[in-house]
Amino acid sequence: TSKEQWAEVEAYVVDRLLPSDAVLDAARADSDAAGLPRIEVSPPHAKLLHLLARSVGARAILEIGTLGGYSTIWLARALPEDGRLVTLEYAEAHAEVARGNLARAGLDKVAQVRVGAALDSLPKLVEEGAGPFDLVFVDADKVNSPRYVEWALKLTRPGSLIVVDNVVRGGAVTDGSGADASVRGTRETYDLVAEHPRLDATAIQTVGGKGWDGMLIARVTG
């Protein structure tokens, strides 16, 4: 098997199960036009996030790492009319594109983009009593993923889901040398989740147009 075949199967899945959507197409086009990197989740992964949010009956969602708001739109669409989503983004330029994309999607009332380093924004959310969130999607700078999971635990309730993206890294996750900061952060995330008494988790390897990676899905148990 090859990357081409993974991409071909992804295209098949998208063709069969994910009807084309002008708002999402426009969101990605605007992100491209603004020069944002193409590091958003794939459409099947975005749909998985959407289905997970629906399955837990999410009314409040927290996202760490907005980029152009592609995954944000999928997540926010899983919410009821009176639901709310907070998404944290470091780069003002990314946040601006995301705000435009969310407005076009009619989700600007539901989804709030907060600019700044997530490690600054997260304590503020706790101070504000913004939680509990029913689903937290961690998809920012991977070196800080374990810190984000720790903050997510302060902002969730028993039954909430914490999803961490890019936890396989083309297989590099098994490299314990510590040479790569993202791998280090990812491995620390596994350690934290594995040892945490309030988390029950698995990680799934995936292939697709973007290669070999995976998602960790943890349920807050208590």
Ligand code: SAM
């Ligand atoms: N979740 C998005 C999607 O699937 O459409 C993709 C997010 S992208 C992989 C990661 C984003 O995290 C980038 O936009 C980056 O600017 C942002 N980021 C990086 N470091 C951050 C930090 N310390 N705090 C908040 N956001 C950060």
